[in-house]
Amino acid sequence: MSSLRILVGCKRVIDYAVKIRVNAGQTAVEVAGVKHSMNPFDEIAVEEAVRLRERHTKDPASGSPKVEEIIAVSCGPAKAQETLRTALAMGADRAIHVEVDEKQAANLQPLAVAQLFRAIIEKEKPHLVILGKQAIDDDAGQTGEMLAGLLNWPQGTFANKIDITGDNAMKVVREIDGGLETLSTKLPAVVTTDLRLNEPRYASLPNIMKAKKKPLVKMTPADLSVDITPRLETIKVTEPSKRQGGKKVESVDELLDKLKNEAGVL
Amino acid sequence: MHLIRPVQGRPLTTSTPSLLRPTTSQAGPALTSEKYPQLKRNPSFKSLTSEDVSHFRKILSPGSVLSTLATPDAPATEAEELHAYNSDWMGKYLGQSRCILRPKTTEQVSQILQYCHAQRLAVVPQGGNTGLVGGSVPVFDEVVLSLNNMNKIRSFDPISGVLVCDAGCVLESLDNYVAEQDHIMPLDLGAKGSCHIGGNISTNAGGIRYLRYGSLHGSVLGLEVVLPDGTVLENLSTLRKDSTGYDIKQLFIGAEGTLGIVTGVSIVAPPRPKVQTVAVLGVDSYESVQKTFIAAKQNLTEIISAFEFWDRSSMNMVLAHAGTNARDPLADEYPFYVLIETSGFKKEHDDEKFSEFLEMVMEKGFVTDGVLSENASQITMFWYLRETIAEATVKTGPTYKYDVSIPVPQLYNLVLDTRQRLTDMGLYKEGSADYAVKEVTGYGHVGDSNLHLNVVAKEYSPTVSSALEPFIYEWIANHKGSISAEHGLGLMKAPYLCYSKGPSMIQTMQRFKQLMDPHGIMNPYKYLPAAEKSA
Numbered sequence: 001m002s003s004l005r006i007l008v009g010c011k012r013v014i015d016y017a018v019k020i021r022v023n024a025g026q027t028a029v030e031v032a033g034v035k036h037s038m039n040p041f042d043e044i045a046v047e048e049a050v051r052l053r054e055r056h057t058k059d060p061a062s063g064s065p066k067v068e069e070i071i072a073v074s075c076g077p078a079k080a081q082e083t084l085r086t087a088l089a090m091g092a093d094r095a096i097h098v099e100v101d102e103k104q105a106a107n108l109q110p111l112a113v114a115q116l117f118r119a120i121i122e123k124e125k126p127h128l129v130i131l132g133k134q135a136i137d138d139d140a141g142q143t144g145e146m147l148a149g150l151l152n153w154p155q156g157t158f159a160n161k162i163d164i165t166g167d168n169a170m171k172v173v174r175e176i177d178g179g180l181e182t183l184s185t186k187l188p189a190v191v192t193t194d195l196r197l198n199e200p201r202y203a204s205l206p207n208i209m210k211a212k213k214k215p216l217v218k219m220t221p222a223d224l225s226v227d228i229t230p231r232l233e234t235i236k237v238t239e240p241s242k243r244q245g246g247k248k249v250e251s252v253d254e255l256l257d258k259l260k261n262e263a264g265v266l
Numbered sequence: 267m268h269l270i271r272p273v274q275g276r277p278l279t280t281s282t283p284s285l286l287r288p289t290t291s292q293a294g295p296a297l298t299s300e301k302y303p304q305l306k307r308n309p310s311f312k313s314l315t316s317e318d319v320s321h322f323r324k325i326l327s328p329g330s331v332l333s334t335l336a337t338p339d340a341p342a343t344e345a346e347e348l349h350a351y352n353s354d355w356m357g358k359y360l361g362q363s364r365c366i367l368r369p370k371t372t373e374q375v376s377q378i379l380q381y382c383h384a385q386r387l388a389v390v391p392q393g394g395n396t397g398l399v400g401g402s403v404p405v406f407d408e409v410v411l412s413l414n415n416m417n418k419i420r421s422f423d424p425i426s427g428v429l430v431c432d433a434g435c436v437l438e439s440l441d442n443y444v445a446e447q448d449h450i451m452p453l454d455l456g457a458k459g460s461c462h463i464g465g466n467i468s469t470n471a472g473g474i475r476y477l478r479y480g481s482l483h484g485s486v487l488g489l490e491v492v493l494p495d496g497t498v499l500e501n502l503s504t505l506r507k508d509s510t511g512y513d514i515k516q517l518f519i520g521a522e523g524t525l526g527i528v529t530g531v532s533i534v535a536p537p538r539p540k541v542q543t544v545a546v547l548g549v550d551s552y553e554s555v556q557k558t559f560i561a562a563k564q565n566l567t568e569i570i571s572a573f574e575f576w577d578r579s580s581m582n583m584v585l586a587h588a589g590t591n592a593r594d595p596l597a598d599e600y601p602f603y604v605l606i607e608t609s610g611f612k613k614e615h616d617d618e619k620f621s622e623f624l625e626m627v628m629e630k631g632f633v634t635d636g637v638l639s640e641n642a643s644q645i646t647m648f649w650y651l652r653e654t655i656a657e658a659t660v661k662t663g664p665t666y667k668y669d670v671s672i673p674v675p676q677l678y679n680l681v682l683d684t685r686q687r688l689t690d691m692g693l694y695k696e697g698s699a700d701y702a703v704k705e706v707t708g709y710g711h712v713g714d715s716n717l718h719l720n721v722v723a724k725e726y727s728p729t730v731s732s733a734l735e736p737f738i739y740e741w742i743a744n745h746k747g748s749i750s751a752e753h754g755l756g757l758m759k760a761p762y763l764c765y766s767k768g769p770s771m772i773q774t775m776q777r778f779k780q781l782m783d784p785h786g787i788m789n790p791y792k793y794l795p796a797a798e799k800s801a
Contacts, residue, residue: 017642033540037641086640202595202637202644205545205624 003068004164004187006049007126008092009117010074011039012083013137022239028106029137029237038083040200041132043090044193046072047200048130048162050091063165069093071124075116077105081216088211089203095216096120104228112221112228114146119224121151126188128170133158133192144192154185158194298359298405298757305791307406311388314364314407318387322367325377330415332366351410354403355396356660356667358726359757361404363390370415372490372498372529378411379527380496388787391523393465394436396457398667401469401522401756405791413464416529419443427535428487428504433464433528449535452479456653464528470520472752474652477713478571478609479536482519489515490530494783502532517778522754523789525782539571539609543620544648547627547636548600549575552678555602557632559674559712562606565623569616572607576709577681580655583705583722587658592650595637604633604712605652607645655709659720663704666721666730668738672747677717680741681708684719684734691733702730716751739765757792764795 014020015035023030038046053067060066072087074080075098084095098116100108121129134141148155156162156172160180163171164187174181175194203211221228249255260266299305312318320337328340332351336342352361369375382389388408395402404410413434420430424447431440438458441451453466455473465471467489470482479485488503501515518528549555555575562573578601585594610616620638627633639645659665672680685706688694694703705722719738723730739749743765750759750766763772776794779786 015642017646035541035642089640199593203640204597205547205628205633205636205638208621208638209625209628 003066004052004128005069005071005124005126006052006067006128006130007071007073007117007121007124008042008045008049008087008129009113009131009143010042010046010072010080010083010087011132011135011137012036012074012076012080013039013135016040016136022237026236026238027234031106036079036083038086039132039135039137041134041136041193041195042087043200044195044197045130045132046070046087046090046092047198048159048191048193049128050201051198052162052164053091065164065166071096071126073098073117073120075100075105075108075113077102080105084216085208085211086203088214088216089208090201091207092214094214096124097216097218098224099218099220100228107230107234108228109230109232110140110142111146111231112226113143114150115226116221116224116228117143117147118150119226121147127168128164128187129153129190131190131192133194144190148190151188151190153189155190155192156183156185157192159191160194160196162191162197296360298361298400298403302405302757305405308388308786308790310386310785311408311787311790312386314387314409318381318385319365321381322365322378325374325381326367326369330368330370332368334364348410351392351395351412352403354398354400356398356665358664359400359403359405361390361410362407363404363410364407366410366412368412368415372416372492375411375416375492375527375529376496376498379492379494382409382787383495383785386785386787388790389527390789391464391468391527393434393462393468394457394460396461397465397469397756398669398753399750399756399758401754401789401792402465405757408790411527413462413527413529416464420530422447422449422535423504424449426504426506427537428532429535430488430502430504430530430532431463433467433531434462435464435531437461437463437466444535445538448538450475450538451535452485452533453482456656463531463533467519467528467531468522469754470752472711472714472716474572474574474607474711476711476752477573482533483516485534486515486519486531487534488532489518489528491515491518491526491528493526494785494788498529499526502530504532506534520754522756522793524779524793525788527788540611541613541616542571542607542609542645543616544605544607544639544645545620545624545636546595546648546651547604547606547633548596548598549602549604549633550600552602554632555604555678555712556674557630558604558627561623561627561630561632565626566606566608566619569608569610569619570606570713571609572605572711573713574605574652574710575712576603576605576652576655577601577678577707579705579707580658580709580720581651583658583662583707584651584654587661588650588654592647592654595648595651596635598635600634603651605648607649652709655707655720656718659705659707659722663722663724664726666723666726666734667753668717668719668721668734668749669710669751669753670717670719670738670742670747670749671715671751672717672742672745674712674715676745676747677710677712677715678708680717680719680738680745681706683741684721684738687737688721688733693730693733702727714751736762736765742766755793760792761795 015037021030049070055064056066070092072092072095074084131144158175159172160175161173168187172183316335316337319333319335322331332343334342334345351366390404390408390410392402392410392412416432416434418432422429427449453473454475488501490502491499608616688703694701703723707720710716710718739762748766
């Protein structure tokens with residue numbers, strides 16, 4: 001393969017530094033008025049695509065193929081466009097926004113997303129798809145695997161290193177329990193990113209400005225003939241039980257008394 | 267889920283001084299009294315006796331009195347345990363107090379001062395002990411009255427935003443508390459994880475929200491103060507407006523414990539902004555820093571909440587000190603960096619304004635490159651660069667710190683002139699580590715005309731001190747600045763007050779001091795020049 005087309009996924013999620021609150025009806029978490037940003041694992045995916053490009057531009061002799069195009073895709077509400085602009089500012093060339101309304105977005109499930117991606121991939125024909133290993137909002141961690149299954153492509157999940165050599169070959173180092181595993185596969189393939197794959201760059205101001213002029217195409221699930229009706233039902237959402245605060249005691253006697261009579265451990 | 271979700275806010279920046287506090291592994295600093303032989307212990311002060319300690323033990327619970335003097339009912343405390351109260355976090359000052367008192371109530375503070383007043387025992391009030399001018403540590407054997415145990419929130423009114431609390435509450439815990447009710451403390455500074463609100467008020471602290479919320483002289487609505495003779499001055503007003511009588515609380519804001527001890531605070535907390543954005547900009551000259559500042563004032567007016575700057579030397583120290591905790595956000599190196607923060611209530615509104623502003627300053631060439639926060643952790647990272655400077659300088663070497671106000675156009679000239687002077691004297695060469703001075707660095711709050719000049723030396727030495735002082739103070743007097751913008755006077759700057767205040771001002775201050783504290787027991791040797799006795 002002379003040059004590579006890479007497609008990356010970018011989900012808009014509640015910012016990972018925000019303290020999450022469950023809504024009053026216990027049906028979901030509060031999203032109104034809460035800071036959102038790109039799913040951190042997706043940021044790593046965008047960064048990796050841009051680094052693959054840079055690897056070739058900086059040293060064409062490295063064997064890393066030329067990256068012809070990086071396409072960022074997000075399925076979500078209108079505001080997902082902000083997330084796509086961030087991806088464009090980081091170095092993606094164009095973006096595709098599959099728009100769903102706020103209500104549908106709140107319950108857009110991995111299988112539906114994988115099907116939307118498949119439909120786009122069949123049109124765009126990328127050689128490599130990089131997705132986050134999971135989105136930090138629902139923590140499902142299924143989209144990449146489902147997508148590979150639907151496409152019948154090989155997959156390298158939880159990647160902490162990606163190497164592409166000539167001749168369609170890719171090496172993925174995976175984070176597994178107790179160590180690392182190295183896989184070799186042929187492209188096209190799906191890769192999902194783990195935390196240690198790279199450290200995403202900050203979007204620079206000149207690039208943020210350039211990103212405003214990069215093409216962003218909007219479509220709907222209907223345009224892609226995908227049914228996004230949820231298959232799973234959320235019964236109830238609750239907060240983890242609160243940690244009980246510690247207590248200070250004045251004396252050893254009081255401590256013994258509390259251990260005996262309150263904690264009942266003596 | 268392998269990501270660690272930090273607490274909301276800027277957690278990396280919360281504990282600057284406490285990280286640095288115990289430097290006992292090195293040969294400790296010299297006693298303040300030895301370093302400053304011109305300071306003489308006031309002979310009219312009584313030397314502490316075990317009877318005094320016994321008396322304190324009657325006022326306070328046994329664990330609240332630490333003393334190296336044994337009493338009939340309690341053994342002596344190890345001197346080691348008093349060390350933290352006798353020394354400052356920079357390792358610059360070391361006192362010899364033999365007694366630490368940690369009252370829990372205003373009544374106890376009152377009883378202690380009443381006794382000390384009668385017995386002529388000198389007292390140093392101490393908050394979080396994060397000060398930079400030696401104001402919160404004893405010079406000789408003064409009794410330390412620590413407010414560590416007075417840390418209760420007394421009330422909060424979500425309608426007016428007025429918080430009433432003990433003086434020993436840590437600033438960050440107060441901010442976390444009011445945050446739960448959608449409010450924000452009107453001040454924020456690097457030491458927020460350790461400093462007390464009482465200490466903030468007693469030093470008239472500024473910090474990074476000053477640009478937005480203004481001085482403590484405006485946001486403090488009332489104080490409860492124990493006067494040197496034990497009288498409790500009750501003025502915990504929660505009123506925004508009150509024009510009855512002398513506004514006595516203002517005297518205690520910035521009095522550094524020389525007129526009494528602040529034990530309770532009433533302060534107004536503004537509504538907490540819901541969206542924040544931070545940009546770090548690379549700027550080619552100080553001239554362009556000023557142009558960017560003017561543009562920011564005019565275009566970001568009501569949403570701007572900080573405008574900070576630092577120079578290349580600061581950035582180098584931070585990056586060297588932070589290791590993998592931070593990286594240079596920009597691709598190239600710049601002589602100056604500007605951090606702009608906006609805080610508001612509607613993201614679309616603020617984003618539009620901010621991006622128009624950024625486009626303009628880049629088009630006009632004031633700013634060459636920059637980054638804009640895309641998420642909350644980037645906000646944390648960008649602030650980390652600015653807030654770690656103080657810590658990084660101290661880690662680089664013993665640091666002479668000057669916190670001064672200078673009109674914005676001349677602000678950075680002080681750094682350049684100091685560098686030039688040290689170079690001329692053969693004490694410094696830019697980029698070389700072989701001289702007595704390693705770095706001369708400037709950073710601070712451009713928005714408030716406040717410069718932090720830090721001179722990082724190989725060691726504290728008379729040669730370096732005399733090269734810097736009174737040169738810097740004279741320079742500031744010539745440029746109509748202030749020798750202390752937000753750090754106070756303490757021991758360090760007391761002799762130099764005359765560079766900022768004329769004789770009639772100093773004499774009036776001395777008369778106030780004489781009136782409130784006739785025996786001079788409160789935080790002696792500091793704040794006001796020793797000069798002639800005004801008695």
